[in-house]
Amino acid sequence: MHYWLMKTEPDVFSLDDLKARGARGECWNGVRNYQARNYMRQMQVGDGVLCYHSNCAPPGVAGVMRVSRVAYADPTAWDAASPYADPRSTPAKPLWDMVDVVWVETFPRYVNLDTLRGEAALAGMQILQRGNRLSVTPVSDAQFRHIRALGGTRA
């Protein structure tokens, strides 16, 4: 069991949107960065994923998701009408992958970025490093538990 953090812009797709999908969950398409893709390829069904809301006020962790399907080809790459289209990727030779996730919990207390930065225990998180842009990053067991506690989730 490993833990991760994935960013999403809530105006485009929020944790509430994922909750509304219920047990079907949703595919996490549109990742177009090799390092982020490679992290997704390491994910296993059941892994915990922090849902980080970016490009909003305030940015922060809204809750937790769970991986429900391991990485598979992202078909939006060969959909010319998609904003994520990449003609280098084809059904025969997919370049980009996605995983499926389901909603697990929305934190009683939204954990905003200022709070994350104020926690010495979280100083090593990739998301907090200067200039970080990666949309999928690994999170340690301790960091995951710490953020859940900040979010007010009962054990």
Add this chain to the structure above:
DNA sequence: GCCAACGTTGGC
């Protein structure tokens, strides 16, 4: 909307 930081591209 600004802009710093970063990844990617492509000319050489």
Add this chain to the structure above:
DNA sequence: GCCAACGTTGGC
């Protein structure tokens, strides 16, 4: 394989 130019991310 270098590196300048470019596009994107994302906090502010």
